[in-house]
Amino acid sequence: MGGSPSFPRETLSSDKIVIVTGGNTGIGYETAKWIAMLGAHVIIACRSKDRAMHATTKMKADFEDEKKKGTPNLTTGELSLEFMELDLSSLNSTEKFIEEFKASGKLLHVLICNAGLGMHPLAYTEDGNEMMFQVNYLGHFLIIVKLLPVMLRSGSDCRIVLVSSIAHKWTSFDLDKIQAKQYNEANFDRADYYYKSKLYQVMQMYCLNRRIDQSNVTVNSLHPGVVDSEFTRSFRDDCSWTWRYKCAKCIGLAITPYKGAITSIDAAINRKHVGLRDIYFDKCTPANSSSEARNVENQEQLWWYSLNCLQGHLKEEDLQIFSTKS
């Protein structure tokens, strides 16, 4: 205990396949880069090919720098990186990503649900869902449900890592308000709806583990820290929030994307965590999630509501894995 959070710098098998959503920048970039530098095959799932290619080029340059520094246990080969297009604000795009991944015939050992939008103004996706609900939570829900069968046959230690936030503790669950239809642009509390999307992720962790607790797949969640990334993009128009982030940076509270990625990387690869589930990590250490997140009745309401939102994208066979426990 104590000391700076860190992850084990141990070489990973080149057969290990890891998906990082939003792996092109910020926390996701560092997460994808370090897991690839340790030797795994990493799929950067993001919405812009240009941004992914830019990230890949930068990762390769960073890798050369790390080799020059003599960082131990890096892969001796090239970085094994792949781009796959994924726009979580579109369930069609998300389904296309899933189908392309399945068609590749690859196994899947780690799925890191990292992509996210912070404090977005009131907006709806083409599927009619509140933007942060879908991008941060529901889109990942679809990926998880549809790729779970692949993970269930991918070997003994498969992990789903949900990049949530401490902000999940600052809100409450209200089924009737999930889509924010009661609000308009002026009275929509964008911070609260961001917190809610992060709460849903922690609630989802418990729901999933309850249904697959005898399996090789574990689900954990985490808070990365306050991270100086591109996260402020979606609330640059909101002075009060940009100001808070600037202050956090000035007084040294905001950490680098690398430091912000440490908890994700640790949750994804640390051998100490084999078989651990239902953990909400903060600084690589198990921490308490909110009592709201642990409320089983609410979790189940969210689960069934989410499945309802995904009607048309889920087939009966997709849900068969849960049928014994639902």
Ligand SMILES: NC(=O)c1ccc[n+]([C@@H]2O[C@H](COP(=O)([O-])OP(=O)(O)OC[C@H]3O[C@@H](n4cnc5c(N)ncnc54)[C@H](OP(=O)(O)O)[C@@H]3O)[C@@H](O)[C@H]2O)c1
């Ligand atoms: N930064 C913090 O202080 C902080 C604190 C707690 C939790 N978190 C969580 O950490 C995660 C990563 O955040 P970050 O700080 O690294 O933010 P970031 O630098 O803004 O990166 C966010 C990533 O999400 C992707 N993304 C956004 N909308 C998407 C969509 N519709 N489809 C697919 N990908 C999409 C972005 O892609 P584009 O580049 O194409 O936009 C980008 O790759 C988020 O889930 C966030 O909630 C962050």
